[in-house]
Amino acid sequence: MLKEAVEEKKKLVQGLRGKPWPMKKKLVTLRESQEFVEKYEGALGKGKGRKLYAYKVMMSKKWMKFQRDFENFKTACIPWEMKIKEIESHFGSSVASYFIFLRWMYGINMILFCLTFGLVMVPEALMGRPYGTIPRKTVPRAEAPSAMDFAVLWDFGGYAQYSVLFYGYYNNQRAIGWLKFRMPLSYFLVGVGTVAYSYMVVIRTMARNANESGVGDDNSFNFSWKIFTSWDYLIGNPETADNKFASITTSFKEAILEEQESRKDDNIHLTRFLRVLANFLVLCCLAGSGYLIYFVVRRSQKFALEGLETHTWWERNEVNMVMSLLGMFCPMLFDVISALENYHPRVALQWQLGRIFALFLGNLYTFIIALMDEINLKREEEKIIKFNITTWEASLYNATGSENSTAPPVTFHPADVPRGPCWETMVGQEFVRLIISDTMTTYITLLIGDFLRAVLVRFLNYCWCWDLEAGMGAFYAPCLPALNVLRLHVSMYLQCWAVMCCNVPQERVFKASGSNNFYMAMLLVILFLSTLPAIYTIVTIPPSFDCGPFSGKKRMFDVIQETLESDFPAWFSKVFSYASNPGLVLPFILLMVLAIYYLQSTSKSYKEANVDLKKKLQTQNEENKRKNKLAALKAQTDLEEARAATQTAERQKNINASLQRQHAEEEEDLGSSQRKNGRPPPSVRHQDGRPPATRAPVPRTLHPDTHRSLGYLPGGGFPQQREPRMHRVPSLQRH
Amino acid sequence: MRGNDLKQAWQRMYTMIGKEENPFRDRIVETFSEDGLGNLSFNDFVDMFSALCETSPRELKTIYAFKIYDFNRDSFICKEDLRKTLNKLTKGDLTPEEVTLVCDKSIEEADLDGDSKLSFSDFENMISKAPDFLSNFHVRI
Numbered sequence: 071m072l073k074e075a076v077e078e079k080k081k082l083v084q085g086l087r088g089k090p091w092p093m094k095k096k097l098v099t100l101r102e103s104q105e106f107v108e109k110y111e112g113a114l115g116k117g118k119g120r121k122l123y124a125y126k127v128m129m130s131k132k133w134m135k136f137q138r139d140f141e142n143f144k145t146a147c148i149p150w151e152m153k154i155k156e157i158e159s160h161f162g163s164s165v166a167s168y169f170i171f172l173r174w175m176y177g178i179n180m181i182l183f184c185l186t187f188g189l190v191m192v193p194e195a196l197m198g199r200p201y202g203t204i205p206r207k208t209v210p211r212a213e214a215p216s217a218m219d220f221a222v223l224w225d226f227g228g229y230a231q232y233s234v235l236f237y238g239y240y241n242n243q244r245a246i247g248w249l250k251f252r253m254p255l256s257y258f259l260v261g262v263g264t265v266a267y268s269y270m271v272v273i274r275t276m277a278r279n280a281n282e283s284g285v286g287d288d289n290s291f292n293f294s295w296k297i298f299t300s301w302d303y304l305i306g307n308p309e310t311a312d313n314k315f316a317s318i319t320t321s322f323k324e325a326i327l328e329e330q331e332s333r334k335d336d337n338i339h340l341t342r343f344l345r346v347l348a349n350f351l352v353l354c355c356l357a358g359s360g361y362l363i364y365f366v367v368r369r370s371q372k373f374a375l376e377g378l379e380t381h382t383w384w385e386r387n388e389v390n391m392v393m394s395l396l397g398m399f400c401p402m403l404f405d406v407i408s409a410l411e412n413y414h415p416r417v418a419l420q421w422q423l424g425r426i427f428a429l430f431l432g433n434l435y436t437f438i439i440a441l442m443d444e445i446n447l448k449r450e451e452e453k454i455i456k457f458n459i460t461t462w463e464a465s466l467y468n469a470t471g472s473e474n475s476t477a478p479p480v481t482f483h484p485a486d487v488p489r490g491p492c493w494e495t496m497v498g499q500e501f502v503r504l505i506i507s508d509t510m511t512t513y514i515t516l517l518i519g520d521f522l523r524a525v526l527v528r529f530l531n532y533c534w535c536w537d538l539e540a541g542m543g544a545f546y547a548p549c550l551p552a553l554n555v556l557r558l559h560v561s562m563y564l565q566c567w568a569v570m571c572c573n574v575p576q577e578r579v580f581k582a583s584g585s586n587n588f589y590m591a592m593l594l595v596i597l598f599l600s601t602l603p604a605i606y607t608i609v610t611i612p613p614s615f616d617c618g619p620f621s622g623k624k625r626m627f628d629v630i631q632e633t634l635e636s637d638f639p640a641w642f643s644k645v646f647s648y649a650s651n652p653g654l655v656l657p658f659i660l661l662m663v664l665a666i667y668y669l670q671s672t673s674k675s676y677k678e679a680n681v682d683l684k685k686k687l688q689t690q691n692e693e694n695k696r697k698n699k700l701a702a703l704k705a706q707t708d709l710e711e712a713r714a715a716t717q718t719a720e721r722q723k724n725i726n727a728s729l730q731r732q733h734a735e736e737e738e739d740l741g742s743s744q745r746k747n748g749r750p751p752p753s754v755r756h757q758d759g760r761p762p763a764t765r766a767p768v769p770r771t772l773h774p775d776t777h778r779s780l781g782y783l784p785g786g787g788f789p790q791q792r793e794p795r796m797h798r799v800p801s802l803q804r805h
Numbered sequence: 806m807r808g809n810d811l812k813q814a815w816q817r818m819y820t821m822i823g824k825e826e827n828p829f830r831d832r833i834v835e836t837f838s839e840d841g842l843g844n845l846s847f848n849d850f851v852d853m854f855s856a857l858c859e860t861s862p863r864e865l866k867t868i869y870a871f872k873i874y875d876f877n878r879d880s881f882i883c884k885e886d887l888r889k890t891l892n893k894l895t896k897g898d899l900t901p902e903e904v905t906l907v908c909d910k911s912i913e914e915a916d917l918d919g920d921s922k923l924s925f926s927d928f929e930n931m932i933s934k935a936p937d938f939l940s941n942f943h944v945r946i
Contacts, residue, residue, distance in 0.1 A: 291914050298890075300937070303943075695919040
């Protein structure tokens with residue numbers, strides 16, 4: 071009994087926060103409950119168990135306190151929490167949601183960075199052969215004088231190129247250091263792992279969003295939601311508030327218009343034509359930008375052949391600048407074109423984002439196609455160089471002059487060895503340069519005041535195009551995740567500063583970010599498309615013969631095969647070879663396809679069941695409404711009847727009362743006249759003997775000796791009359 | 806805290822927490838003040854922030870939202886309350902016919918027991934499905 075009471079008090083204390091009581095009441099209740107619990111809790115343990123019980127209670131209290139402190143600590147650790155909250159309180163939750171999204175991306179990139187840094191860059195730096203020991207790790211003699219120049223380093227040549235930052239530095243030794251760290255295997259697996267991790271994170275977020283938002287019933291309470299939930303209580307900035315008022319008004323007007331269906335129907339053809347025209351213009355834009363990029367890449371290849379020093383800075387960095395500028399101006403163009411289309415703002419935003427995405431994808435793919443040409447060129451070069459190397463080595467042997475079996479170790483400086491062209495490093499370098507120039511243009515436009523409004527629109531876009539580029543290039547340049555992390559870090563501060571100090575409230579209030587599956591789906595598609603080129607190159611192109619961890623192999627994924635053969639016990643590779651048998655793999659794929667089909671159809675049937683239930687609920691609600699209306703009507707009619715009945719009863723009573731008064735007066739006259747005669751009025755004694763409460767209905771006929779008794783009848787009749795009234799009232803209350 | 810210095814203190818606090826722009830600030834103060842006249846004691850003040858802060862539970866926010874939007878404090882949100890809310894939200898930009906239309910539509914959507922005004926259970930039912938309610942209905946100090 072006591073234990074239950076204590077438990078109840080504890081529950082009360084825990085649930086106190088959610089109760090809508092005024093503070094004073096809450097505080098008083100809290101104090102009372104706490105005193106109660108303290109007083110009786112100790113008494114629960116008896117005898118020997120008491121100490122143990124008290125100890126347990128104390129430990130659980132300490133544990134709760136520790137948990138609370140830990141929660142506080144964790145919250146304090148979240149990076150940029152204060153900044154984001156400040157922005158939120160000025161500009162509302164939509165702008166803040168963009169920054170929350172940025173922070174989420176930062177978290178993911180941080181993890182990717184830790185993976186590549188910890189498992190690829192650090193082992194090679196610590197345990198691999200140091201700089202200068204083997205040819206691939208040394209700056210060639212020809213480039214050595216300029217290797218330290220800032221211009222060269224900024225371009226990621228020179229010492230930057232021959233370092234752990236790029237693919238080419240890595241040695242293909244199977245196991246390095248005393249830990250026997252499998253470097254090539256690790257490189258390959260980390261590459262695959264980063265992609266897999268990114269996919270997993272995006273899909274997990276999508277699943278979580280789908281769970282939370284339910285089936286997404288957008289329309290059942292449209293107006294009510296607009297009235298009660300559209301004001302953002304966080305907005306404190308007058309300009310933002312004005313904008314918010316304006317956007318609320320606009321959204322109401324739109325909803326009203328849709329409700330009234332006053333859209334003119336005869337313009338439907340014009341609208342369709344305009345939309346087709348707009349799409350055509352957009353396609354022209356995309357094609358134009360693709361061609362421009364291709365042209366510029368070709369030109370830069372020509373420049374490279376002629377020697378880079380003869381050209382101006384612009385001509386050297388033409389490709390990157392053009393791509394960045396296109397990325398800046400084309401979205402604005404799309405914005406203008408979309409004015410033709412006359413869509414609902416949310417739909418228009420999705421079209422806009424889709425087009426921007428297509429723009430960036432198109433640009434990057436064109437860039438890659440142009441790069442492929444260069445890769446092929448380099449591979450041709452490789453063959454020539456291989457031939458050159460053999461002749462060079464032969465000449466070296468001849469030069470030293472020593473002969474036959476015991477040839478002395480040919481000592482030559484690694485810097486002198488003719489180097490094969492390393493297309494992977496080149497690819498990595500190109501992507502890194504692209505990302506850097508993109509970043510620079512973003513920051514510079516942020517700092518220049520005029521473009522702020524456009525910049526705010528482009529916030530979203532840039533986030534994704536970074537991911538695209540990083541995704542594509544990360545395999546060939548392990549430094550890319552690191553670069554991304556750095557970039558996001560700086561962006562966070564820079565954009566926070568820009569938003570706060572330039573105080574530009576956004577006109578379009580869109581909710582960016584992870585809470586919406588549309589954006590997540592786009593991110594997924596971007597991921598997929600950005601890893602596609604990398605996968606293609608891994609699978610089809612043989613690695614360069616003298617640079618990188620896979621040199622010497624026919625294909626990069628041969629490293630897996632090699633590991634299986636040498637590092638795992640024999641039976642494992644046998645099992646694996648059975649498992650990779652097409653006869654087994656194909657049925658497995660078939661099974662997965664069937665499973666997907668099954669899951670898809672069950673989810674469809676669940677959705678339909680959901681919709682059915684909703685409809686049922688709605689009809690039930692309407693039924694209830696109807697029933698309640700009927701009941702209310704019935705209750706009303708009952709009330710009226712009862713009222714009418716009491717009115718008639720009152721009237722009756724009044725009539726009886728007046729009649730009785732009349733007869734009482736007559737009695738008086740009679741009595742007084744009888745007294746005059748000397749006879750005591752017999753009726754008085756008669757009446758006293760008669761029982762006062764007669765339940766008989768009021769007689770209309772009046773007897774002479776019951777005149778006085780009539781006086782009682784209204785009194786006696788009263789309870790009778792009151793009863794029907796009381797009888798009625800409970801029925802009203804029941805309704 | 807009474808009268809004039811309250812007003813001054815409130816002005817300063819409003820600017821601090823950015824509630825100057827809130828069209829419902831008077832209603833918020835009235836709802837949380839115990840004597841119903843707009844005078845807040847310290848306890849009421851703490852009450853207000855604890856109900857409107859980020860970590861307060863949804864049910865509590867629903868209760869207080871209902872109280873805030875119920876202008877005439879009759880425990881029902883009737884058409885008049887809706888009209889006042891709408892006018893505060895749009896700063897009078899909508900025509901009277903539009904206002905009437907929106908109020909009618911809203912009552913039609915949310916009213917379940919057919920009394921053409923929103924009781925607390927109607928309101929709760931409607932708000933529980935709203936996606937933006939929690940994120941929009943909180944203040945930060």
